[in-house]
Amino acid sequence: MDYQHAQTAGTAGAMGIKESRPARSGQRDSPAGGPGSERRRQSRPSAQAPPAGPAGPRLPAMAEERRFRSASGVPIALRRRQHSASCRELAVRGPRLQLRSLSAATSAVWLAAYGLFAISENSMVLSAAIFITLVGLIIYLHFVKIDQESLLVIGSLGIQVTSSYASGKESTTFIEMGQVKDVVINEAIHMQKVIYYLCILLRDPEDPQGVSEVVPLFQSSKPRLDCLIEVYKSCQEILEQRKTAPQSSEIK
Known part of the structure; x- marks a missing residue:
């Protein structure tokens, strides 16, 4: 009897301990709106979206890049960057030089030079082949292969045309806005095929309504009509701003 009473008391004591533990943490089980629930809401971290994975190189602010194709079917990229309301840069980038x-x-x-060397047994043939290869490569990278053609249109100054070669050389031509009559899309026939190109019409100083010279653009990349239309719209927006600016100043 004493053993059973002690066992019952021990069981009750153990049950008392189990019942006292929830009472110690009763604040966490308090009803909604109580101090326990407010403390739990404040301490619970808010769920956040996982960080986005790498998405390639970031473009600068107000920049946009779209993919097009050239007249020969080569993939090209048009990058538009707006520096201000009256200053935009449009660059057409062609494919890079392939190592293959x-x-x-x-x-x-070199194989052709080695064949000539095997026939003539003259070592000057190999030396000439190496020299011609190096000189031809330098000329091709420095004067022929153009990686990017850009057009910087500034409404208050003019239009800057830049060609970037594979060697890093840049060729820049600046046309004052006072000489620019218009920017148009022209068409031409090349190899029994009609191609389109963008050009700048220069104003004739003797005849304001005439055209003194036509400056073609993007002659290396040769974009198709859909890409030229995007460049044409951007140029016309700035030209229209320049045309409306003197009228608004005269009204004031």
Whole structure:
């Protein structure tokens, strides 16, 4: 009897301990709106969206890049960057120089030189082949291969045309806005095919209504009509701002 009473008391004591533990944390189980629930809401971290993965190189503010194709079907990219309301930069970037094609051309020249050397047994043939390959590569990268053609239109100054070569050289031409009559899309026939190109019409100083010169743009990349329309719209927006600015000043 004493053993059973002690066992019952021990069980009750153990049950008392189990019942006292929830009472110690009763604030967490308090009804909605109580101090416990407010403390729990404040301490609970808010769910956040996972960070976005890498999405490639970030473009600067107010910049946009779209993919097009050239007249020959080569993929090109049009990058538009708006510096201000009256200043926009439009760049057409062509494909980079492929190492595979460069290696193939170099190997063809050297194989032909080695064949001539095997026939003539003259070492000058190999030396001439190496010299011609190096000189031809420098000329091609520095004067022929254009990686990017850009057009910077500034309403208050003019239009700057820049060609960036594969060697890093840049060729820049600036046209004052007073000489610009209009920017138009023209068409031409090349190899029994009609192609379109963007050009700047220069004003004739003797005849304000006439055109003294036509400056073609993007002659290396040769974008298709859909890409030229995007460039044309951006140029016309700035030209229209320049035309409306003197009228608004005269009204004032």
